[in-house]
Amino acid sequence: MSKVVSRRDFLNLVGAIGGTSALIQASTALGLMPGTAAASELNLQAVPANGKSAVILGAGISGLCAAYELMKSGYQVTVLEASHRAGGRVMTLRSGDLVDELGNRQYCDFDDEPHLYFNAGAARIPSTHNNVLHYCRELGVELEMFINENKAAYFQDDNLMGGKPIRNREFSTNVRGFLAELFGKLFSETELMESFSREDAETLLSVVSNFGDLDEQMRYVGSTRGGYASGGFLEHGTAHDMIAIRELINRRFMNEVLTANEGETGPMLMQPVGGMDMIIKGFLRPLGERVHYRSLVRSVQVSNDSVSVEYEQNGTTHTINADYCFNCIPSHLMTGIANNFPTDYLEAMRYIRRGEAYKAAFQAKERFWEKDGIYGGISWINAPVRQIWYPAHGIHKQKGIMLAAYDYGGGMHFTKMTQEQRLEAALAQGEKVHPEYRQYMEKGVTIAWHRMNHMLGCSARWQRDRGGWTDDEENLYHRLQQSVNGRHYFIGDQVSQHSAWQESALLSAHWALQDMDQRQRAQAGA
């Protein structure tokens, strides 16, 4: 009979065989460390008021979360932020805001109204992101639904249908019809009956037929699901003509219509009322004067029992000594700041590459898309702008802010352009979908995250190849996740394996705080 291995024995075994990183991975799997299944329960041991101190480098969402939790537990907390604002890549642009993109600084000129804002960074909260939602609840951040997919929005590709934009509902109805008919041709009832009972086979075929709205001969001949060409209320509706599949072949669009409601960007998605940075403001309220802006970190020196941070503010150099340091400065900027980190830690920092996301937005003088039956959602364009987003908030008001480009990485197409070129490209590509686009659009803003002062990237790229993480990458990642001397912790989505989400940033902060807490408890118990 084999010996029963306790959970602790198992962890010790894994630790002995695979080293720390294997231990961490295994403990995540066993539920000892925060996963994503539920809001992670932080239960930090309270310290006597101001008995312990922590310095937080960077006021991104991970840094603010760490500062807030530590403050609640009695720590003396200081947050140093290099730029003029908090939030990092959680950035909402409103009237008068500075976009500090190096080489292309702009002020946002939108009208000053509450619904006229642009979420230039984080823009969606999936209902599975429990920790973001937990803080929204705790900090009193009001939420509303965000609309991602809209069947009334368009697909446009110069090579499809002579470049004519086609409604999402028409596109998806025809694609589904084709796929269902194909399935019907491949699997007759008899073939299905080899694996299923007659009744089950009939059910399957009827589901397939319904999926594609097929006729009785299991043929797709068009469907009113794609919308009516005419009639529909006082008179019988007439369906659009069926579109042959060869007219619709576009990998990105086809994938989009079949997966838009799957995974992380599937329903339900939410957004804070008034802009994503309401979450940042929620953290800032209790933190108050603890956050120092325009404070540039010059040096981070870790010893066995403390961390010393030198920073510059208004031309004066200051030094802070703290018991702990939580650092969400992007690793690619931290490599240019003096430090005494161990070599393997530096090696991990130097491995990460920075992503190249780009967004643009216009203020629309009129919400012309609503007159075209579009309320929220995304149109897809087979051009560098990729997407245009219709605001889900401010419905039926006069004006609205429309996302005019979202290139989420893999190229520097827009980043290399001047502001004028960027705006012109967005107009030229947007008017392929809405011929009247240009006449309504004003006050454009663009943001190349690769060039944003004090950030220079979005988001952390650990993987060199699309194929998956190599063992070396896993090891480097888990090295960077570990502390230096139990005193310095990297946080932020750069120490997550799912970057560019606020949830990952929050969980990275929780991971570090729990590690610190466990060490403190162990020390207290020793």
Add this chain to the structure above:
Amino acid sequence: MIARVKHVLILAALMLFSMQVAAQETEQEREPFDDRYCMTCHGIDGVGNFGVQAPRLAGMEPWYLERQLKLFRDGLRGKHPEDTEGLAMQPMAVLTDESITDIVAWVGTWEYKPAPATITAGDKEHGESLYQTCATCHGINAEGNESMNAPALAGQNDWYLVTQLQNFKAGYRGYRDDDVYGSQMRQMSGVLQTRQDIIDVVSYINTLRKL
């Protein structure tokens, strides 16, 4: 008396300055920014940053800094589509002459700190023989020579030297005749035939120190 006049002048200047600031604030109340953002990429006090491939500026000759900033500004450097890092630098340098003078005066105060060597795969002896051509302009100790318009190489980030030598060879830098010294250097880079030659010569430069 002179001291008093000075004080009055300073006071007047300060008042004028604060009035201007106040006027600007009431006019737009906008977040201010300045041109001193070099440290974001080039590291604290210009020590260089591998993370964004931005070279060490600390200890760089003011005349060379000024020349490069103006080359970037005027699009004579950093416009080639294959020059990834140059393309990032080019829009940063779209500055007035006054800003450039101000930046050079500031950056010129950063103390020379040799960058740590990162290249281990080079043949230093072979590099030394290759370097003899370079030494004519850049100096025996790679200390630079203003009269030859050649900057110091000693103490520069080795990864940056490798990238730039490759860029010169490939014609991503020094591609315009009106970049007089860049186009000269582009011709000279022909001395280095292979990538290994580049690594070897940079490995040798790693052994040199500016005095």
